[in-house]
Amino acid sequence: MTKTNGRRLRGERARAEILTRSARIASIDGLEGLSIGRVAAEAGVGKGNIQVLFGDKESLQLATLEKAVELFHATVIFPAMNKKTALAKLLALVEGWFDFVERRTLPGGCFVNAVSSEYRARQGRIHDRIVEHRVATRERYRRLITDAKSTGELRADVDVEQLVFDLVANEAVANVAALMEESEEFERARSTSLGRIRESIPLPKRKRPQVPRRSSKGRAKDLSS
Amino acid sequence: MTKTNGRRLRGERARAEILTRSARIASIDGLEGLSIGRVAAEAGVGKGNIQVLFGDKESLQLATLEKAVELFHATVIFPAMNKKTALAKLLALVEGWFDFVERRTLPGGCFVNAVSSEYRARQGRIHDRIVEHRVATRERYRRLITDAKSTGELRADVDVEQLVFDLVANEAVANVAALMEESEEFERARSTSLGRIRESIPLPKRKRPQVPRRSSKGRAKDLSS
Numbered sequence: 001m002t003k004t005n006g007r008r009l010r011g012e013r014a015r016a017e018i019l020t021r022s023a024r025i026a027s028i029d030g031l032e033g034l035s036i037g038r039v040a041a042e043a044g045v046g047k048g049n050i051q052v053l054f055g056d057k058e059s060l061q062l063a064t065l066e067k068a069v070e071l072f073h074a075t076v077i078f079p080a081m082n083k084k085t086a087l088a089k090l091l092a093l094v095e096g097w098f099d100f101v102e103r104r105t106l107p108g109g110c111f112v113n114a115v116s117s118e119y120r121a122r123q124g125r126i127h128d129r130i131v132e133h134r135v136a137t138r139e140r141y142r143r144l145i146t147d148a149k150s151t152g153e154l155r156a157d158v159d160v161e162q163l164v165f166d167l168v169a170n171e172a173v174a175n176v177a178a179l180m181e182e183s184e185e186f187e188r189a190r191s192t193s194l195g196r197i198r199e200s201i202p203l204p205k206r207k208r209p210q211v212p213r214r215s216s217k218g219r220a221k222d223l224s225s
Numbered sequence: 226m227t228k229t230n231g232r233r234l235r236g237e238r239a240r241a242e243i244l245t246r247s248a249r250i251a252s253i254d255g256l257e258g259l260s261i262g263r264v265a266a267e268a269g270v271g272k273g274n275i276q277v278l279f280g281d282k283e284s285l286q287l288a289t290l291e292k293a294v295e296l297f298h299a300t301v302i303f304p305a306m307n308k309k310t311a312l313a314k315l316l317a318l319v320e321g322w323f324d325f326v327e328r329r330t331l332p333g334g335c336f337v338n339a340v341s342s343e344y345r346a347r348q349g350r351i352h353d354r355i356v357e358h359r360v361a362t363r364e365r366y367r368r369l370i371t372d373a374k375s376t377g378e379l380r381a382d383v384d385v386e387q388l389v390f391d392l393v394a395n396e397a398v399a400n401v402a403a404l405m406e407e408s409e410e411f412e413r414a415r416s417t418s419l420g421r422i423r424e425s426i427p428l429p430k431r432k433r434p435q436v437p438r439r440s441s442k443g444r445a446k447d448l449s450s
Contacts, residue, residue: 027346028346028347029257029347030255030257030343032254032255032257032258033257107346108345108346109345109346113342114342114345116401116405117338117339117342117343117400117401118255118342118343120333120334120339120400120401120403120404120405121252121253121332121333121334121404122253122254131405134405134407161413162413162417165398165410165413165414165417166417168398168410169394169395169397169398169414169417170394172394172397172398172401173390173393173394173397173398175342175345176341176342176345176397178345179345179346180341180345180356180359182359185390185393188386188387188390189390189394192387192390192391192394
């Protein structure tokens, strides 16, 4: 390994360690609660180090946001997306979100939900990046629901936008409830989200009233066999 | 008027004016964004005046929270509670909440929702007071829904806790969406809340399936009159 590579590697490790700490701080106190001085003190390094590694406060805040999103990707999204079907992915994503918050993977729960509230009425780069993450979250749900409809895992008459909205609304209320120790509210959010998905699943064919249909030969065959 | 009364009155006016400003600041930047120096500067008074009127920072924060809640009471709750029936009160309360946020009565929307997120993972007097307001909000909805069921304005099989949860969840997501200028999301929150109430209303006995009206406002007006 060359000298330069070694230095870069050490820099990357230091950066990652500092961001792990800053993400934990900001998940509780908000991205506005981050200051170079505070992060330096809690990470046990000099303020100069933080400045060399991140530049100004806003860059530290942006890097912290990305670190927190990365953690959610690794813990929840990546394993969910490895499931086989669109419905399995969707369920794993929803369950994964509630588990992530319940287990305090970050002490303040879901980072994007928290900073969405913090930056809802502010302008600037941080606000804009949060909006992008919000859009991506909804788009992920939208795509999975649409896919699950097209494969028949979800009913054809499911209102995609309404289901996306319901899932996102339940997460918004649950992220506050979890930390406020309103566990009943948190559990209701989880069961409401899973319930909305479950009621969108077509009933199994066998449970339908066994009236023979004349129009479909295939169907008649099934029933007679 | 005695000298003492005059002084007290001036003090009360000064207090009210300062709190109006601090509520506007905190609705955007959070209660942590309030400092005696900043409020003094924006209100054009000396820091000493703020200290005499409010004491320490936490007392200013608590007084600001109460001022914001008071404003919501005067603008939304009080007029809603003057409606005649439980259902009319409920609809006025839900519509009033969305109007309050949409019109930026406070620039940051609903204060209790915003500071709930800010203080969800902090301890102390401010957190505890926010919890009390959250409990009161849910209790208000719970009571109105229960009353409306008992008078037959809402169906007997309506799940009270689920409806309370849905209304509160839609407000949580809408308060962020409104300020993020996600107007589609905001409108969906409003129509989902009003839709959940509307589907809880018994169908009229003679008229068979009723075509739902598109204008939620019109509908609410009809019911409250």
